[in-house]
Amino acid sequence: MIGNSRAEYWFIRLCVAGLHCIAPVCILYTLLAFVPYGYRPTHYRFPIFIEAITIAETLFYLLIYLPYRYYLQRDAVHPPPPPREERKALFQLCNDNIADLEGYFQKWFLGADLKDVKRDNLKEFYLWAFFNRGGPPGDDDEELEEYITATEQMLGRPIEPGRGKAQAFRLTIDRVDMLHRSLIWYSCVGFVDLLTYVKLLYHGFHFHRTALSRFFTLFPFRPYSLFTSYRSPVKHITYWHRPHTSPTKLPILFIHGIGIGLYPYTNFLSELNSSTGVESSDPNDQVGIIAIEIMPVSFRLTHQPLSRQEMCDEISAIVSQHFPDQKFILASHSYGSVISTHLLKSPLAPQIGPVFLIDPVSILLHLPDVAFNFMRRKPKEANEYQLYYFASMDMGVAHTLARHFFWDENVIWKKDFHGRKVTVSLGAKDLIVNTAAVGRYLSAPLEGFERTLVRDVAGSNGKSPSDDGILINIEEDNGGVSTVGEREEAATLDEEEWKNREWKGSGIEVLWFKDLDHAQVFDKPCTRRRIIQALRRYCEDG
The missing domain is CATH 3.40.50.1820 (Alpha/Beta hydrolase fold, catalytic domain)
Incomplete structure (x- = not known):
């Protein structure tokens, strides 16, 4: 990763601009040189090697990049959601490791004002985060309400009903953004x-x-x-x-x-x-x-x-x-x-x-x-x-x-x-x-909640499930x-x-x-x- 000096800033901007302009310039030249009149050598034409590059870049953009970009927009095949008890444990583990809950939601909602994050917005986000899907809540609405109630307790205020204008960032559901490569x-x-x-x-x-x-x-x-x-x-x-x-x-x-x-x-x-x-x-x-x-x-x-x-x-x-x-x-x-x-x-x-x-x-x-x-x-x-x-x-x-x-x-x-x-x-x-x-x-x-999960896992892996043995192991793994x-x-x-x-x-x-x-x-x-x-x-x- 490069640094952030002024020289490096202009260097990377010029590199990006130069690389990003290759396709438009090649397409424009190909259209002007070949399409209206057919191939006619004149004094203003580039050497044949350069023209071969412009034709190749044009064909690559039109025949490879554009179809490929469309193809890559297909919906993700999400894995099945974990069982309800595992979801609740994961939800709790996440909440135990959030220092700034309001900042957390603000970034997941792409900088939206928190007053625009309402109950339905939060359900939509939780459906993606913990249920691996989009769409309406359906049969999961009861569990979603439990999560929102817990969120209200953490925030210390109620979450308004309805839907605000905030849009949740749902990585595997949102559009795939990409740029052409020459x-x-x-x-x-x-x-x-x-x-x-x-x-x-x-x-x-x-x-x-x-x-x-x-x-x-x-x-x-x-x-x-x-x-x-x-x-x-x-x-x-x-x-x-x-x-x-x-x-x-x-x-x-x-x-x-x-x-x-x-x-x-x-x-x-x-x-x-x-x-x-x-x-x-x-x-x-x-x-x-x-x-x-x-x-x-x-x-x-x-x-x-x-x-x-x-x-x-x-x-x-x-x-x-x-x-x-x-x-x-x-x-x-x-x-x-x-x-x-x-x-x-x-x-x-x-x-x-x-x-x-x-x-x-x-x-x-x-x-x-x-x-x-x-x-x-x-x-x-x-x-x-x-x-x-x-x-x-x-x-x-x-x-x-x-x-x-x-x-x-x-x-x-x-x-x-x-x-x-x-x-x-x-x-x-x-x-x-x-x-x-x-x-x-x-x-x-480790906090108590994570300690309990470790004890459960350790017991299933043949280690002693006793509190003393596991806790000693945990403490040694965290600085002695x-x-x-x-x-x-x-x-x-x-x-x-x-x-x-x-x-x-x-x-x-x-x-x-x-x-x-x-x-x-x-x-x-x-x-x-x-x-x-x-x-x-x-x-x-x-």
């Missing part, structure tokens, strides 16, 4: 993809392609995939693998975020076999790495996003091929934390050891910040324009988030870590995630607090204290970067080193 842009993506291939190959990674019959299902095409002898064991997911040769350390499964694929992570991946930034020379002491590629969020035209079950099944098959029956570290960045959430709730979970989440979007996902900042915020600063044009409005990204991103499936709570060692890396200037809220949540002891007096003392600490806690490699911990925006932790060796050292410690300690 063939020139996709050529740039293909070039960066080639650079990624060369760099990872140089650092000892092997590219695992899908079947050759799927070559034309991904654009830009990947011609180098025709020459690799390594084959992915699954239908959709491609990945990079570095063999695991260490007899004592844990391997790593890494899942990237929204962006141009694995290119921003190449230095990070190549340095994981060292805590100093220089790769280990011992061929028998290499930490194995699987770096999964998620193409629907990598600025490509490809297959639609996999469902939660499909994604977990394919990743499980990949892990089984390279880390059979072996515990591994699960590391992910940004959108990758959503897939991490699914894996932690899948049959693969027993194999997952420590978890490392970098700029995660799945923690406190009930808050409106991630969805609003990524999909609805009007850009003002340089980094916001970069996010808006290059990520939010990309066809694949927009469709993935607007039709395949179901928040109740993707959210993760502290209880879902089930006693694992967990590190979460956060940047204070993150333009997507409310990192201060996430950091406070992770650093605080184990007695009532220590818990009370921890609760009275300065709320900013957690930002400066020493990382110990135990429990749930936060690495706080006070000067970094989203994804900037990968940009410089000094910031990469902090997360690499923590990951290396997990590899060694397990």
Whole structure:
């Protein structure tokens, strides 16, 4: 993510304007040059190479982009709603983790005046949020009334009957907003993809392609995939693998975020076999790495996003091929934390050891910040324009988030870590995630409601269901607090204290970067080193 200087602002605005003008200019030139009179070479014509580009861009816009944009507006296929008791538990858990309820509703209703959020507006929002549907309340009206009564108690005032003019932000029901991408842009993506291939190959990674019959299902095409002898064991997911040769350390499964694929992570991946930034020379002491590629969020035209079950099944098959029956570290960045959430709730979970989440979007996902900042915020600063044009409005990204991103499936709570060692890396200037809220949540002891849920889950997983055993485990996962007096003392600490806690490699911990925006932790060796050292410690300690 770029900075917010004046020079960077004008640079990104010029880049966006230039890329966005390619299609209109090409279409206009093609119409003026060819349509009225047919092809007639004259002195004012561009060279044939340039004219070929204008024709290709025009045809791509008219024959590919416009039909594809229409096709991507199809309604989402929502998962079935959870049972009523689970819905009520989720509703309570969300309410327990909202610091500013009025601000919460104002952002979910796109900045509307709260007097315009009336009873029917709130029912419409709750139907989407907790019932995975739109339409009238129907048989769910009684339960919705319970939720609204609870909301009134929290607000300390009644909610007016009827419908106001406020419109709820319902990500998977609202229109899919996207912007055109030119063939020139996709050529740039293909070039960066080639650079990624060369760099990872140089650092000892092997590219695992899908079947050759799927070559034309991904654009830009990947011609180098025709020459690799390594084959992915699954239908959709491609990945990079570095063999695991260490007899004592844990391997790593890494899942990237929204962006141009694995290119921003190449230095990070190549340095994981060292805590100093220089790769280990011992061929028998290499930490194995699987770096999964998620193409629907990598600025490509490809297959639609996999469902939660499909994604977990394919990743499980990949892990089984390279880390059979072996515990591994699960590391992910940004959108990758959503897939991490699914894996932690899948049959693969027993194999997952420590978890490392970098700029995660799945923690406190009930808050409106991630969805609003990524999909609805009007850009003002340089980094916001970069996010808006290059990520939010990309066809694949927009469709993935607007039709395949179901928040109740993707959210993760502290209880879902089930006693694992967990590190979460956060940047204070993150333009997507409310990192201060996430950091406070992770650093605080579990509340009674979450503690009860953890006790229930722990009992079903073979751990002792007794209060004492589970509570000790929970407290150790939240900073080593184990007695009532220590818990009370921890609760009275300065709320900013957690930002400066020493990382110990135990429990749930936060690495706080006070000067970094989203994804900037990968940009410089000094910031990469902090997360690499923590990951290396997990590899060694397990």
